[in-house]
Amino acid sequence: MKVVKFGGSSLANAAQVSKVVSIIKSDQARRFVIVSAPGKRFDGDIKVTDLLIQYANATLKQQPTETITGQIIARYDEIATAFNLPASVIEGIKQTILSLPDQEYEDETYLMAAFKAHGEKMNAVLFAQVLQASGVRAKYLDPHDAGLVVTDSPNDAEIEPSSYQRIYAWADSSVVRVIPGFFGYNTQEQICTFSRGGSDITGAIIARGVHASRYENFTDVDAIYAANPQVVSHPIAIHNMTFREMRELAYAGFSVFHDEALIPAIQGDIQVVVKNTNHPSQRGTSIMSHKRVNPAYPVSGIASSPGFCGIYIRKYMLDKKSVSQKILKVLAEHDLSYEHMPSGIDDLTVIMRQDQLNADIEETLIRELVIALRPDEIHITHDYALLMVVGEGMANRTGIMSKATDALARQNVKLVMVNQGASEISMMFGIKQAHADVAVRALYDTFFPDL
Known part of the structure; x- marks a missing residue:
């Protein structure tokens, strides 16, 4: 049995939804379908989730909402019309959207969570009807009924472990169950969402809960690549990678798959496959607990992530234990x-x-660190990037660090930090953000020659 998740680009309009229907019908093992809210149909378009955020903000400010709700409802209506669904389907969605401001919410954060979650919820209701109209025995399954109980954090919830036993009760479903991603219910039965991109998390939770053999995550790329295709021309696809590799690369900017979604899959030891809705026959990328390493290519991927800064502190006779404790205390006080x-x-x-x-926080931070540490020198340097080299084949191999630093030196990339992970499957370099793309290309050419 397989759990499949479709992202917003896969469900953006009727043409894309038709592709998803074909994918579901092509494999009877696909029994649980997790859907995101409709995404962008073209450059400059607005995601339904972003429209719902606008709707929530307008409601809180008591501003007119007719234009926004009209745009939201029109997105679902276009799909319903294309599949000749009964008028009652879109009317039900319309009334649910329009009634959101009339519900009772504990505070503004719960209101925002509920509004956002309805992008996925209405899309799941709609897609279950689309499947039925296409000859598939399908039913909508709300996260509440599925047993997804989450922590009481309206916009950054986590699954309660007790949920998995309740979810398993649905494992023998005789119909295709369509479940909205992105949210669950706390113990007070209020909607709480996962972090943004949380439909991936829902898919992994359901896959672990029903003991699926595979969790397929359909998106808009053919595979996960060894480097960012916008930086490296035609990088190779990574067809097999481990959970550890994916986690390391996701930290450094690989955004194809929500890294938090790997946790339930890791815990359940469930194979995750990233595939393209537009090219479903393509091999994609399989993510598992173990893989066979090709000794000729010890590195699996290279990534960079911008937007870091460094607080440099110099103090003669530095007592690292005492200084570290004081630094962490100051940081914690400012969250x-x-x-x-x-x-x-x-x-x-x-x-x-x-x-x-921001400027005010930085000024306060420096002032408090000066008081706490009495350093000889302290300053903040902005616009760092973290550069990651990741691969299971790097463990117990000599010369990898040397090859990487030599490649960066040839491109005059200055290193401000070097760190090798304890697992020996990753190396991290701190560099100036302006050098990030040059650095990624240099490392790719070094570790993937002639490919």
Whole structure:
């Protein structure tokens, strides 16, 4: 039995939905279908989720919403009309959308979560009807009925482990169950959403819950590639990779698959396959707990992620234990997280994502660190990028670091940080953001020659 998830681009309009119907009908093992809200149909288009966020904000500000709701309903109406669904289907969706402001919410955060979640919810209701009209025995299954109980965090929920036993009760379903992604219900039966992109998470949760043999994640690319195709011309596809590799690469910018969605799959040891809705016969990328390593290619992928900064601190006779504790205390007081803290004899650098900061926070942070540490020197450097080299074949291999640093040196890429993971399947370099693309191309040419 397979669980399949379709992203927003796969369900953006009637033509795309028709492709999804064909995919479902082509394999009777596909018994659980997780759907996202309709995505962009063309450049400049607006995702339904973003329209719902606009709707929620307008409702909170008591502004007119007729134009926004009209746009939302029209997206579903176009699909319903193309499949000749009864007028009652779109009328039900319309009334549900229009009645959202009339429901009771604990506060504004729960209102926002509920509004956002209805992009997926209405699309699942609609797609179940589309499947029925196309000759597939299908039914809508709400996350509440499926047993998805989540933590009480309206816009950043996590699955409660007890949910998996309830989900398993649906494993022997005789019909195709269509489930909206992105949200569940807390113990007070209020809607709470996962983080953005959370339909991937729902798919993995359902796959683990029903003990699926495979979780297929359909998107708009043929595979996950060894480097960003917008940076490297025609990079090779990664047809097999491990969960560990995917997690490392996702951290550094691989955005094809929501990295949090791997956790339920890892826990259930379920094979994940990323495929293209537009080219479903393509092999795609299979993600598993283990893989056979090709010794000729120890590196599987290269990625870079921009938007980091470094707080440099120098203090003679640096007491790392004491200083680290004080730094973490200051960061925690401002609800700030850090990524890395490489150090030398008398200095260290705190690497963090700079979108957490603004001019006021930076000024406050420096002032409080000066008071706490009395450093000889302290300053913030912006616009770093983190560069990742990842591959199961790197473990216990000599010369990988040397090849990487030589390749970067030939392109005059200065290293501000070097870190090798304890698992030995990844290396991380801190570089200036302006050098990121050059660095990725240099490393790709080094580790994937003549490909």
